[in-house]
Amino acid sequence: MTDIVDVDSPLPGVFFRRPASDKPPFVETGDTVEAGQTLGLIEIMKQFASLNSPVAGTVVEILVEDGANLDPGTVVVKVRPSDG
């Protein structure tokens, strides 16, 4: 049993779950993700950073709503690593 990984935001900004308002979310709960895969975007001063999964695994929980403000350290997504 591997510990669930908390993916926290390294940056302050506004969190977006979708690449565009008319597009599906990057990930949903239950999705399998690769290490480095985009989990969401963080908008900072009209530019965007991609929040990436540190591990391969399964998305267990998404804790931040689309369009919500983030502080550094806010846990955004929980991922259960696939092996180890």
Next chain:
Amino acid sequence: MAEPVTVLVANRGEIAVRVVRAVRELGHVAAVVVSDADRDSLAARLADQVVVLPGTASKDTYLDGAAVVAAALGVGASAIHPGYGFLSENAEFARSVVAAGLVWVGPSPDVIAVMGDKATALQQARAAGVPTVPGSDGVVPDVVTATAVAETIGFPVAIKAAAGGGGRGIRVVDSAAELAAQWDVTAAEALGAFGDGRLYLEKFIRRARHVEVQVFGDGHRFVHLHDRDCSLQRRHQKLVEEGPAPGLPDATRADLHESARRLAAEIGYVGAGTVEYLYDAEADSFHFIEMNTRIQVEHPVTEELLGVDLVQEQLAVALGAPLSFDQEDLVPRGHVLELRINAENPLMSFFPSPGTLTALTWPSGPGVRVDPGVTAGDTISPYYDSMIGKLVVRAADRAGAIARARRALAELELAGVQSTAGFVGAALADPVFGAAEHHTKHLEEQLDVLVAGLSSSSGGPGWSVAEPASERTVDA
């Protein structure tokens, strides 16, 4: 001195600080509107009155015209100064300010609307005899006509899609043979990309400088306030501005100034405006790009060059005073440089670097002016622009101004966020800039060289810059 009135500053950051200071110097009362995130900002601390608009997003605060007008009426303001960006060139907002019985510090809403539209602005420029970029008169029907037009205006020319924009749908050709070879394929691509295959031609200026002329009018008298050069830019973001523009022949400079003044007069301009041009150094010709109907970030270059206060003048003229200077009063004194110090990381594609400024000590000494947006201990929030402040230096000549700017930058102490200071220093030390042989693409072309000497930064585990792949775009 005029009867004291309250002026509402509808902006944030360094320009809000700048306008609050001018309002107070004139003996008036300075009010600011701020978002929740800016309630303790330097502008709010310096203002006489503060109205907090709930929320942090620009669209809920600084871009909410109705809320801004309501705030102005709430504090009994007589006038609204919009600064730059946000609502400053929004003709509808300007109309709503006037309709509320308030003084709008800027040109009339109709003038904002006319100069804000690319097509009508070009018409006005042509009517005033201002040179525009040579090209076809609208859409070109076929390659034979295109070749004739191209030979009249001279190669290189840009083939542009009528439905294109933002740099898409453009192909540059250097000869009639190349034009013939590219015409059909460009039309097909335009049809595929925009659903419209119509094309037009424009002279392509390979190595342009960005030169602009400050103008001022009171509706009766119109003056130019000489020129600025903003060619050191990255992706259309200016990093260093200077005045006068280096290396312009006297006759060209005089023509440039007069064309801008004529345009201001032609449209009955009121307040501060800037006419922007592309300057083709090889051909020694200049071409109108657009007019900005507001104060600009780089206005201190002109203020220091000429010894005027453009923001005070804006306020005085808006409140009914005639222009305080005549054309012959405006004589350049030496050379001025402005450096933009932004919270951005040059080593990560200039990605914003919000955070708390744990240290911020500006340089001082002869010929140094600072227009700050924040002080030490303040936080650069992630919601708005990244400007920390502007450093402006003046010296007897250009070489002296560059030396002074580098000296001042070396004295700047800044910690807590990444900044553009080191990169700006490298750009100033670049011999191509020193010789004034740069153009608007120079910084981008030299980026790798210029960032090579900068110390590495803390990077970012767990995130990466999502540009330009991100499809998301932001309002305003």
